[in-house]
Amino acid sequence: xGPVESRTEAAMSELVPESRQxxxxxxxxxxxxxxxxxxxxxxxxxxxxxxxxxxxGFDFNIMVVGxxxxxxxxxxxTLFKSQVSRKSSGWNREEKIPKTVEIKAIGHVIEEGGVKxxxxxxxxxxxxxxxxxxxxxxxxxxxxxxxxxxxxxxEVNIARKKRIPDTRVHCCLYFISPTGHSLRPLDLEFMKxxxxxxxxxxxxxxxxxxxxxxxxxFKQRVRKELEVNGIEFYPQKEFDEDLEDKTENDKIRxxxxxxxxxxxxxxxxxxxxxxxxxxxxxxxxxxxxxxxCEFALLRDFVIRTHLQDLKEVTHNIHxxxxxxxxxxxxxxxPPMTVETEENHESNL
Amino acid sequence: QQPAQFTNPxxxxxxxxxxxxNQVHRKSVKKGFEFTLMVVGxxxxxxxxxxxSLFLxxxxxxxxxxxAAEKIxxxxxxxxxxxxxxxxxxxxxxxxxxxxxxxxAINCRDCFKTIISYIxxxxxxxxxxESGLNRRHIIDNRVHCCFYxxxxxxxxxxPLDVEFMKAIHxxxxxxxxxxxxxxxxxxxxExxxxxxxxxxxxxxxxxxxxPDAESDExxxxxxxxxxxxxxxxxxxxxxxxxxxxKGKKVRGRLYPWGVxxxxxxxxxxxxxxxxxxITHMQDLQEVTQDLHYENFRSERLKRGxx
Numbered sequence: 001x002g003p004v005e006s007r008t009e010a011a012m013s014e015l016v017p018e019s020r021q022x023x024x025x026x027x028x029x030x031x032x033x034x035x036x037x038x039x040x041x042x043x044x045x046x047x048x049x050x051x052x053x054x055x056x057g058f059d060f061n062i063m064v065v066g067x068x069x070x071x072x073x074x075x076x077x078t079l080f081k082s083q084v085s086r087k088s089s090g091w092n093r094e095e096k097i098p099k100t101v102e103i104k105a106i107g108h109v110i111e112e113g114g115v116k117x118x119x120x121x122x123x124x125x126x127x128x129x130x131x132x133x134x135x136x137x138x139x140x141x142x143x144x145x146x147x148x149x150x151x152x153x154x155e156v157n158i159a160r161k162k163r164i165p166d167t168r169v170h171c172c173l174y175f176i177s178p179t180g181h182s183l184r185p186l187d188l189e190f191m192k193x194x195x196x197x198x199x200x201x202x203x204x205x206x207x208x209x210x211x212x213x214x215x216x217x218f219k220q221r222v223r224k225e226l227e228v229n230g231i232e233f234y235p236q237k238e239f240d241e242d243l244e245d246k247t248e249n250d251k252i253r254x255x256x257x258x259x260x261x262x263x264x265x266x267x268x269x270x271x272x273x274x275x276x277x278x279x280x281x282x283x284x285x286x287x288x289x290x291x292x293c294e295f296a297l298l299r300d301f302v303i304r305t306h307l308q309d310l311k312e313v314t315h316n317i318h319x320x321x322x323x324x325x326x327x328x329x330x331x332x333x334p335p336m337t338v339e340t341e342e343n344h345e346s347n348l
Numbered sequence: 349q350q351p352a353q354f355t356n357p358x359x360x361x362x363x364x365x366x367x368x369x370n371q372v373h374r375k376s377v378k379k380g381f382e383f384t385l386m387v388v389g390x391x392x393x394x395x396x397x398x399x400x401s402l403f404l405x406x407x408x409x410x411x412x413x414x415x416a417a418e419k420i421x422x423x424x425x426x427x428x429x430x431x432x433x434x435x436x437x438x439x440x441x442x443x444x445x446x447x448x449x450x451x452x453a454i455n456c457r458d459c460f461k462t463i464i465s466y467i468x469x470x471x472x473x474x475x476x477x478e479s480g481l482n483r484r485h486i487i488d489n490r491v492h493c494c495f496y497x498x499x500x501x502x503x504x505x506x507p508l509d510v511e512f513m514k515a516i517h518x519x520x521x522x523x524x525x526x527x528x529x530x531x532x533x534x535x536x537x538e539x540x541x542x543x544x545x546x547x548x549x550x551x552x553x554x555x556x557x558x559p560d561a562e563s564d565e566x567x568x569x570x571x572x573x574x575x576x577x578x579x580x581x582x583x584x585x586x587x588x589x590x591x592x593x594k595g596k597k598v599r600g601r602l603y604p605w606g607v608x609x610x611x612x613x614x615x616x617x618x619x620x621x622x623x624x625x626i627t628h629m630q631d632l633q634e635v636t637q638d639l640h641y642e643n644f645r646s647e648r649l650k651r652g653x654x
Contacts, residue, residue, distance in 0.1 A: 069502035132455045179392020183416040209531040280533045283606025
C-alpha cells in the first residue's frame with residue numbers, strides 16, 4: 001500500500017462529501033405511517049452507515065485515455081499532488097514525464113477526516129500515433145472488460161471473499177486535443193466504443209493553448225458534436241434518478257463539461273503562496289486557479305461530489321451489462337475458465 | 349541593393365555593366381514576384397492563423413470548419429488561393445496551397461498521394477510549357493516551399509510526419525514549423541526542437557537548409573543567418589488580433605495570465621520565420637528550379653514519353 005497521509009484541520013473537509021449525502025446502499029422508500037408517537041431513531045441509520053463506510057474506506061479507480069502527448073501522465077501526477085500533502089516524501093519528482101508505453105495502475109491510499117480512500121489511477125499509453133489507427137481502442141476496451149471479468153470470477157466463486165477487491169474502472173477521463181476546431185474522427189470512434197463499457201468524462205487537455213473565447217466556443221462545439229453523434233458521457237441522461245439529479249447534472253452537462261484542464265506537478269511562488277503551475281515568459285499559469293483552468297472543477301466533480309455515483313453506475317449498469325452478456329453467452333451458467341492477464345504493474 | 353552610381357560614361361576603361369543589377373532590379377519590380385507556398389499539417393495546428401499573420405491578410409474569409417463526422421468521409425483536398433500583395437511598389441503574387449483533410453482520417457495510409465500528385469503535376473506542366481513553342485508567358489505554379497506543421501502537443505515526430513517528409517523531400521523545400529508554440533514553456537520548446545532535429549537526422553529527411561552567409565556580407569547579416577539556422581524548426585504563435593500590452597497595441601493572444609506577443613522574439617520565433625521566408629524567397633525559388641525541378645525533369649525524360 002502507498003503512503004498514508006493525514007491532513008491538517010483546515011483541509012479536512014475537502015474529500016469528505018458534504019452536502020449531498022448519498023447513502024452507500026440505496027434505500028427503498030417504505031410506506032411510512034406518519035403518525036409516530038415518539039422518536040424512534042430510524043434516522044440514525046445514516047450515521048451508522050457513515051461510520052461503517054469510514055471504517056471500510058473507499059476504493060476508486062480512474063483511467064486516463066487519449067492521444068500521445070496530451071498530458072495524461074502529468075495530470076495523474078497533478079491529481080495526486082494536489083490531494084497529497086506537499087511535503088510528502090517518496091514522491092519521485094522527475095524532470096520530464098517520459099512516454100508511457102504500457103497500461104500501468106498507480107495506487108495511493110489517502111486518509112482524510114477519518115476516511116480512507118484508495119485512489120488508483122490507470123495511466124494508458126497514447127494512441128493514435130500510427131498512420132493506420134484502426135481499432136486502436138481495442139487494448140483499452142480489453143483492459144476494462146478484463147477487470148469486469150475478474151470481479152465476475154470472484155462473485156461466482158463458491159467461497160468468495162467478504163469484500164471483493166474492486167479493480168473495475170469507475171471513471172475514464174478522455175483527453176481531447178485542444179485544436180479549437182472540432183473533435184477528430186478518431187475521438188468519435190474511440191468514445192463511441194468506450195461509452196458503452198465505462199463512464200466517460202471528456203476533458204480538454206492542455207487548455208492553456210486557448211483564450212477564454214476560444215475555450216467557450218470549442219466546448220460548445222464539442223458538446224454539440226457528442227450529442228449529434230449519440231455519445232453518452234457521464235453523467236448520462238438516462239441514469240438521472242430524480243429531478244434534483246437532473247437539474248444538477250443538466251447544468252454540468254450543458255455548461256461545465258467538457259472540463260478544460262491544465263496539468264503540472266511543478267511548484268512556483270505566486271503572491272507568496274506555493275502553487276502548482278506552468279511558467280512561461282508571459283506569466284505563470286496556475287493549475288488550481290479557476291480563472292486559469294478548470295482542473296479544480298474536474299477534481300471536485302470526480303472526487304468530491306460524484307465519486308459514489310460513478311461507482312454505482314459502474315456497478316449497477318456497466319458491470320451488470322457485462323455480466324448479463326457473459327452469462328447469456330454461457331447459456332445462463334457462470335463462466336468456467338476465464339483468462340485474465342495480469343498485465344499491469346501497480347504500487348499496491 | 350546599391351544605390352545607382354553613374355560614373356561619367358566618358359571615363360576611360362568604363363564599360364557600364366556595373367549597372368546591370370539595377371536594370372534587373374527594375375525589371376523584376378515591374379514584373380513582380382511569384383511565389384507558391386504549400387501548407388501541410390493536421391487540422392487545428394494553427395496553419396491558417398499563421399499564414400494570415402505572416403502576410404497580414406485574411407486568406408480564408410468564408411471558412412467553415414467541418415465537424416468530426418464530416419471529416420470521416422472526406423479525403424485530402426488541394427485548395428489554392430492566390431493573393432496579390434504590394435509593398436513599396438514591389439508586387440508579390442502569392443499562392444498558398446492548402447491541404448485540408450491531411451492527417452484527419454483514422455487510417456491515413458493514402459493521405460499524401462493527392463499532395464504528391466499535385467506537386468508532380470505542377471512540375472509536369474512547367475516541363476511541358478518549357479518544351480513548347482511559345483515560351484513567352486510561362487506561369488510558374490511550382491511549389492517553391494512547403495511549411496510542414498508539427499504538433500506542439502506530441503513528443504516529437506509522428507510516423508505520418510516521417511513518411512510524408514521522406515516522400516516529398518526530393519520534390520520540394522521543406523520548412524518544419526511548430527505553431528501554437530504558446531502551449532510550450534521555454535524548456536519544453538528546446539527539448540522538442542532538439543528531439544525533432546534528432547529524428548529528422550535519424551530518418552535521413554532532407555529539409556531546406558539556409559545557405560551560409562557569403563564571406564563578403566557584413567557581420568550583422570552573418571549573425572542573423574547563424575541565429576536563423578540555430579532556431580530551426582521555428583516555434584511560432586500566430587495572431588492578427590490587436591491586444592493592449594504595456595501601454596501599446598501589439599498583435600497577440602490574451603490569456604488570463606498574460607499576453608503572448610507575436611512579434612516578441614522572447615515569446616516565439618515568428619519574426620525569425622518571417623525574416624527567413626522573405627530574405628530567402630529568391631533562394632527557395634532557385635533551389636526549386638535548380639534542384640527539385642531538374643531532378644523531376646531528368647527522371648521524366650529518362651522514363652521517356654511526353
